[in-house]
Structures are given as structure tokens and as C-alpha cells.
Amino acid sequence: MNDMSWTPLGPPQPPPVPPPMPVAFAGNRKDFFRLVARGAGLELVTLGFYRFWLTTDIRRHLWSHTQIDGDAPEYTGRGKELLIGFLVALAILMPIYVGYFLIGIEAEHLKAFASLPLVAFFYLFGQFAIYRARRYRLTRTVWRGVRFWMSGSGWLYALKASLWGLLVVFTLGLALPWREAALERYKMRHSYYGDLQGSFEGRGWDFFKRGWWLWLLMPLALSSYVFAPFAYAAFKAIEWRWWLSGIRFGEVRLESTLPRSALVGLYWKVIGWIVLLFAVFAAYLLLCIFLAASIDGSSIESFFRTEAFAKSIPLIVLLGIGYLAFALAMNVVMRVYLMRDLWLRVLSSTIVHNIEAAANVTARGDLANALGEGFADGLDVGGF
Amino acid sequence: MESDSSQTNSAATPAPGGVFFDGLSNRRRLVALRLSDTLEIRESGELLGRWPFADIRRADSPSGLLRLSCLTAPALARLEIRDAQLIAALVARCEALEADLPNRKGVAAIVGWSLAAAVSIVLVVLFGVPLAAERLTPLVPDAFERRLGDVAEAQVKVVFDGKPCSNAAGQAAFAKLVGKLRETAGLDNSVQSGVLATSVPNAFALPGGKVYLFDGLLEKAENPDEIAGVLAHELGHLRHRDSMRELIHNGGTSFLIGLLFGDVTGSGALIFASRSLVTSSYSRDAETNADSFAIETMHKLGRPAKPMGELMFRVTGKEGGKGLSLVSSHPLTEDRLARMDKADAGSRPSGPPLLSSAEWQALKGICGSGRGKV
Numbered sequence: 001m002n003d004m005s006w007t008p009l010g011p012p013q014p015p016p017v018p019p020p021m022p023v024a025f026a027g028n029r030k031d032f033f034r035l036v037a038r039g040a041g042l043e044l045v046t047l048g049f050y051r052f053w054l055t056t057d058i059r060r061h062l063w064s065h066t067q068i069d070g071d072a073p074e075y076t077g078r079g080k081e082l083l084i085g086f087l088v089a090l091a092i093l094m095p096i097y098v099g100y101f102l103i104g105i106e107a108e109h110l111k112a113f114a115s116l117p118l119v120a121f122f123y124l125f126g127q128f129a130i131y132r133a134r135r136y137r138l139t140r141t142v143w144r145g146v147r148f149w150m151s152g153s154g155w156l157y158a159l160k161a162s163l164w165g166l167l168v169v170f171t172l173g174l175a176l177p178w179r180e181a182a183l184e185r186y187k188m189r190h191s192y193y194g195d196l197q198g199s200f201e202g203r204g205w206d207f208f209k210r211g212w213w214l215w216l217l218m219p220l221a222l223s224s225y226v227f228a229p230f231a232y233a234a235f236k237a238i239e240w241r242w243w244l245s246g247i248r249f250g251e252v253r254l255e256s257t258l259p260r261s262a263l264v265g266l267y268w269k270v271i272g273w274i275v276l277l278f279a280v281f282a283a284y285l286l287l288c289i290f291l292a293a294s295i296d297g298s299s300i301e302s303f304f305r306t307e308a309f310a311k312s313i314p315l316i317v318l319l320g321i322g323y324l325a326f327a328l329a330m331n332v333v334m335r336v337y338l339m340r341d342l343w344l345r346v347l348s349s350t351i352v353h354n355i356e357a358a359a360n361v362t363a364r365g366d367l368a369n370a371l372g373e374g375f376a377d378g379l380d381v382g383g384f
Numbered sequence: 385m386e387s388d389s390s391q392t393n394s395a396a397t398p399a400p401g402g403v404f405f406d407g408l409s410n411r412r413r414l415v416a417l418r419l420s421d422t423l424e425i426r427e428s429g430e431l432l433g434r435w436p437f438a439d440i441r442r443a444d445s446p447s448g449l450l451r452l453s454c455l456t457a458p459a460l461a462r463l464e465i466r467d468a469q470l471i472a473a474l475v476a477r478c479e480a481l482e483a484d485l486p487n488r489k490g491v492a493a494i495v496g497w498s499l500a501a502a503v504s505i506v507l508v509v510l511f512g513v514p515l516a517a518e519r520l521t522p523l524v525p526d527a528f529e530r531r532l533g534d535v536a537e538a539q540v541k542v543v544f545d546g547k548p549c550s551n552a553a554g555q556a557a558f559a560k561l562v563g564k565l566r567e568t569a570g571l572d573n574s575v576q577s578g579v580l581a582t583s584v585p586n587a588f589a590l591p592g593g594k595v596y597l598f599d600g601l602l603e604k605a606e607n608p609d610e611i612a613g614v615l616a617h618e619l620g621h622l623r624h625r626d627s628m629r630e631l632i633h634n635g636g637t638s639f640l641i642g643l644l645f646g647d648v649t650g651s652g653a654l655i656f657a658s659r660s661l662v663t664s665s666y667s668r669d670a671e672t673n674a675d676s677f678a679i680e681t682m683h684k685l686g687r688p689a690k691p692m693g694e695l696m697f698r699v700t701g702k703e704g705g706k707g708l709s710l711v712s713s714h715p716l717t718e719d720r721l722a723r724m725d726k727a728d729a730g731s732r733p734s735g736p737p738l739l740s741s742a743e744w745q746a747l748k749g750i751c752g753s754g755r756g757k758v
Contacts, residue, residue, distance in 0.1 A: 026446050027446075028447075042491065042494075045495055045498075045499075046494060046495050046502075047498060047499075049494065049497075049498035049501065049502075050494060050495075053486065056486075057486070060444045064445055065446050065447075067446065071464075072445060074443055074444050074451070075444065076443075078486075094639075097639075101635075105531060105535050142460055143410070144405050144410035144412060144462075145405025145408075145409075145460045146410040147460060194409070194410060358410065359410075359411070359412075360409060360410070360411055361409060362408065362409050363407060363408050363409060363410075363460065
């Protein structure tokens with residue numbers, strides 16, 4: 001066997017394209033589009049079961065094309081884990097649903113609609129799922145051969161989140177910044193990179209100072225379809241910036257310079273696409289009706305007058321296929337803009353200070369299971 | 385041959401090595417790599433690891449970078465290589481490089497298993513759930529069913545804001561009518577019934593033996609046979625314990641369809657659509673059976689069944705084509721009317737009228753004076 005050896009040059013050679021910023025995203029948009037478009041097709045073929053693998057592939061793409069101090073993190077989760085988490089969550093949720101139903105009957109027996117507060121229980125459960133899902137994602141994130149991990153109690157978090165949620169409701173949303181600050185403090189305090197403990201220094205008051213005017217504008221945003229995307233985009237931008245700027249790992253400090261207007265274009269693009277897709281769907285609808293009428297051999301008018309269109313099986317099948325294609329196209333648009341492009345914009349506004357403090361971190365922490373992701377999937381809460 | 389040339393190359397000008405993370409700390413080590421029968425990783429001469437080629441796996445990385453892990457090294461140990469030549473040489477040697485990454489075969493397996501799961505869920509929805517509803521319903525204790533009925537009753541009364549009508553003469557006429565039907569239908573006297581003061585023209589049966597008639601339907605009725613037919617239809621639901629069966633059936637269907645599309649709570653447009661398609665076909669069957677029961681009961685009393693159909697036709701009008709007949713929970717009114725007409729053909733009503741005209745008038749006014757009093 002021939003031996004081969006490669007030795008490093010004296011001074012470390014800089015990588016071919018040194019990233020100018022500590023955090024950058026080097027992913028190709030076309031690649032991501034191909035990934036989600038193919039994923040949407042597979043979701044259609046598998047009636048949705050492919051979502052576990054698609055989610056995994058999206059995360060792998062986003063993680064591995066992000067560069068922090070020149071090194072890309074790695075997502076080590078796998079679709080199978082998400083599937084197993086989902087199945088286990090299902091096995092746990094099923095008896096809970098039955099119990100919920102029986103308790104509901106007893107409560108309703110005393111007073112009609114007395115069981116509505118039980119919905120609160122599912123809110124609690126959803127918050128638990130959010131915490132545990134974050135834990136799964138964090139323990140599958142590896143940077144420089146060391147993984148992130150998380151301790152803390154999902155139930156304690158759920159309780160905190162629910163109590164703060166009540167306060168937010170009672171204060172008509174004014175307490176939201178303080179709720180987010182408190183919850184982030186809990187989450188970050190229990191997050192680690194190796195032996196480096198995280199913390200959160202964002203204060204509710206800072207968030208409030210940046211966003212109070214949005215609170216005042218809320219009635220306007222809720223009543224006007226044109227204004228609402230602007231308000232929402234501004235809120236999200238303020239939230240991202242405040243959140244990122246509060247994150248600490250040991251002495252490492254993040255800072256975000258995301259401008260308030262950074263996400264407005266993104267949301268309007270999504271709206272534009274949705275309108276366009278709607279138009280295409282409507283045109284397809286018309287085409288289908290003409291087609292079905294011509295198969296039927298009747299004129300459009302008589303087709304409608306005799307109400308034969310409601311009984312035409314080919315029409316119903318065509319409409320079903322059209323609807324599915326429409327829904328999947330929407331999914332692709334959402335994923336490209338609201339996951340990839342959002343990720344890119346938020347990342348490229350992020351600066352890492354004092355990264356040298358994370359230069360010699362010892363690996364610690366165990367993997368968490370995907371049960372939380374399963375609950376999040378089953379209860380329809382979740383994020384990236 | 386290729387390796388020979390690179391060896392001479394490396395002797396002349398040292399080629400770049402790689403960056404190594406040992407998986408125990410995040411220290412970035414610049415390492416020299418040697419490809420013998422294993423991959424030797426050395427940092428300034430010190431051996432850090434010896435990775436057998438068969439154990440080396442590719443890990444996710446940005447483009448232009450090969451990131452490797454090794455089954456026999458710490459799980460998170462990573463070796464990163466940028467040199468294209470070295471990458472090519474390594475790829476050629478590591479046969480199982482891509483073994484752990486999702487590939488075409490994996491996707492095919494996912495598609496195959498998903499389709500199998502989907503087919504099995506659909507089969508369970510179409511055959512298993514109706515069977516389970518059929519078999520489980522008789523096992524549900526009466527006490528539990530009555531509790532369910534109480535709950536549903538309380539909700540119905542809130543939703544329709546309906547107070548029970550209590551005009552004495554009307555009550556008597558109503559009790560007489562229900563009693564006759566009940567005895568003929570072979571139901572025991574645990575059946576609870578009443579008229580609610582609501583202008584919605586409807587009637588319904590609740591689990592645990594409750595039958596309610598809305599005043600709105602009474603107002604539209606022109607003779608006792610019409611109301612009797614409707615009540616007989618609802619008694620048919622009670623007899624077959626349809627509410628309980630539908631509850632089990634709909635619960636099971638929602639759950640399974642939600643499972644298929646990934647939302648256990650069973651909301652969402654697609655889930656809603658497919659669920660209504662399945663459950664409404666089930667409920668159409670139940671309605672058809674209740675109609676048969678009503679026809680049979682009315683004929684036993686020597687009365688025609690057609691008036692019930694006429695009353696419904698008066699309420700709904702011609703239904704065909706108004707919406708998708710596939711998703712409506714009842715058979716089309718005109719079809720039901722035609723069926724009752726056909727069933728009546730040949731048998732002339734031979735029994736006595738179910739109510740005298742005075743009793744009929746009292747029944748029609750059951751809510752009128754009752755409401756006046758309140």
C-alpha cells in the first residue's frame with residue numbers, strides 16, 4: 001500500500017473564501033429551493049409522513065451552511081428520531097385525550113361548557129413540548145466537535161410560560177416583553193455549549209422601549225390588512241434583534257444589528273406569492289370546470305343549471321389534486337422565504353464578540369430524545 | 385499512481401493537511417494526515433488518532449469542505465479537509481463514506497412504508513372504525529350514555545336558547561303521541577322527550593334516550609302524521625343508539641385521519657374535508673336506517689310515512705345539487721320523500737288518526753301560551 005501524507009503549512013493557511021463576518025451564511029438558494037420542492041413532492045406522495053425527514057434535511061442545510069468564526073455547525077439529528085418521537089408522543093397523547101374527554105363530560109355535567117378551561121391544560125402541554133423540542137434541537141447541534149445541550153425542567157418552564165401568559169392576557173399584551181425575557185432567561189440559563197453555560201441578558205424593559213409603539217398601533221394592525229404585515233414584520237425584527245443581543249455563552253456575547261424594516265420585504269413577498277398562487281389556483285379551477293363540462297357533453301350554462309357539476313367525479317378529483325398542489329406550493333414559498341431567507345437576514349445581522357472565550361471548551365452533556373418534537377408535532381406548536 | 389505523484393508533491397511542497405476536533409474539547413488542531421492502511425492523524429508529530437477507512441463516515445459540511453467522523457473514534461470527533469486532491473484520495477478509499485447519510489434507498493423505504501401505513505389507516509377508517517363502533521356501542525353502560533346525553537342536552541339548550549314548552553294540553557297531546565310511537569316501536573318508558581321553544585325547524589335524538597322537537601318544526605307541520613313520522617325517525621336513532629355509535633365512529637375517524645396528516649387534534653382543512661367525507665357517509669347510512677324504522681313504525685300504527693317526507697321537503701326544499709351530496713350528513717330530502725312514497729304505495733292508512741284535531745291544535749300551541757306565561 002502506498003503511503004500518502006499531508007502536513008500543514010507553517011502558518012495556518014486561510015480557507016479559500018474567508019468569511020468577512022464572524023457569522024455568515026454560505027448556502028445556495030437554488031439548492032435550498034430544490035431541497036424543499038423535492039421534499040414537498042415527497043410529502044405529497046407519502047401523505048405527509050415525509051415531514052420528519054424534510055424537517056431534518058432543512059435543518060441540516062441551514063446549520064451546515066452557517067459559519068461562526070469560520071467553522072460551520074452541524075445538525076446531527078435524523079428523521080427517524082423525529083418519527084419515533086412522534087409515535088411515542090402519540091402513545092402518550094392518546095390516553096390523555098380519552099381522559100380529557102371523560103373529565104370534560106363530568107365538567108359539562110355540572111354546567112354547560114364548563115370543560116373549556118381544560119383547553120388551558122393543552123396550552124401547558126404545548127409549552128412543555130416547545131421546551132423539550134428546543135432541547136432536542138440543541139443537543140443535535142454540534143460546533144467544533146462539541147455539542148450544545150440543555151438541562152432544566154420542561155414542566156417548570158410550562159408552568160412559568162402559562163402564568164406569564166395569563167398576565168399577558170390580563171394586561172392586553174403589555175406584559176409580553178417581560179414574559180419573553182423571563183422565559184428566555186430560563187431557557188438560556190439551562191443551555192450549555194460543552195462546559196460553557198449560557199445566559200440571557202436581554203431585559204423586558206429594553207424590548208418594551210423598542211416596541212411599545214407597535215402595541216399602540218395594534219388596533220390599527222388588527223383592522224387593516226395592508227398595515228398588518230408591516231406591523232408584524234417590524235415586531236418580529238425588533239424581537240429577533242433584542243433576543244440575539246441578549247444571548248451569552250460564558251464570556252461570548254452576541255449582538256444583532258437587524259434594522260426594524262429588515263423583514264418587511266420578506267413578508268410582502270410571501271403575500272405576493274400567496275396571491276399569485278391563489279390566482280393560478282382560481283384559473284385552474286375554471287379550467288377544470290370547462291373540462292368537466294366538456295367531458296359531460298353539456299354547455300357550461302346547463303352544467304351549472306342542472307347542478308351536474310356537484311356530482312361530477314372527475315371534477316372533484318381534479319379539484320382535490322389542485323388543492324393539494326396549491327397547499328404544497330404554499331409550503332415551499334413559506335419555507336424558502338420564512339425559513340431560509342429569514343435565517344439569512346437574521347444571521348447576517350449578527351456579530352459575535354469575544355469568540356476567543358469559547359476557544360477551549362470541554363465536551364459535556366447528553367443527547368435528549370425527540371419526544372418533545374413529537375408532542376410539538378402532535379399539538380401543532382413548534383418552530384424551525 | 386495518482387498517490388505516487390502526490391507523494392512526490394508533498395515531499396517538494398508540503399500539501400495542506402486538515403483541521404481536527406477530537407470530540408472532547410473544541411480546540412481547533414491543525415493536523416498532518418497520512419494515508420496508510422488507516423488514516424493517521426498527527427499534530428506536530430504526535431499521533432492523535434488512527435481511523436480505519438471502513439469506519440470513516442461523511443458528516444454534513446458546507447460546500448468545498450469534506451467533514452469526516454469515525455465510528456471507532458469519539459462520536460463528535462471531526463476531521464475537516466479542504467484540499468481537493470486529498471478529498472479525492474480519501475473518497476476513493478472509504479467505501480462506506482456515505483453509508484449513514486440519507487440516500488435514495490432510504491427515501492424509497494420511507495415512501496414505501498408511508499404508503500403502507502396510509503393504506504392501513506384508510507382501511508381501518510373504512511372498515512375497522514365502523515366495526516369498532518358497532519361492537520363497542522352495546523358495551524357502553526347506559527348510565528354513561530345518559531350522562532353524555534345530559535351534557536349534550538345542556539349544550540343544546542344553551543346554543544339554541546330553547547326553553548322547554550309546558551302548555552298543559554299541548555304536553556298531554558305530545559305525551560300521547562310519543563307514548564303511542566314508543567310502544568309501537570318497542571322502546572321502554574325511559575325515553576325522555578319534550579318540545580323546545582326555538583324557531584329552528586328541527587328535531588333530534590341525544591344519547592341516553594332523549595328526543596327533542598323544536599317549535600319551529602311544529603309550526604311548519606300540517607298534520608299529526610308529519611310530526612309522528614319525524615318522532616318515529618328520532619326514536620329509530622335511539623333504538624339503534626346512533627348518537628353513541630357516531631360518537632365512537634367520529635372520534636376514531638378524526639383521530640386516525642389526524643394521525644395520517646400529522647395533527648392529532650384533527651383540525652386543518654384537509655383533515656376536516658376528508659373527515660366530513662367519511663363521517664357523513666356513515667351518518668347517511670344511519671339516517672337511512674332511521675327512516676326505515678320510521679316507515680315501519682308508522683305502518684304498524686296503520687299510518688302513512690309519506691307526510692314526514694313532505695314536512696321535510698317543506699323545510700329544506702329541493703336539495704339536489706345545492707352542495708356536494710357526498711359531504712351532506714343526510715340523504716337528499718327528495719330521495720327520502722320518494723322512498724317513503726314508494727313504501728306507502730299499496731297500503732292505505734287503515735289505523736285511526738294518532739291525535740284528534742283538538743289534540744293536534746293543543747300540540748301546535750304547546751309553546752304559544754307557555755311562552756306567554758314566562
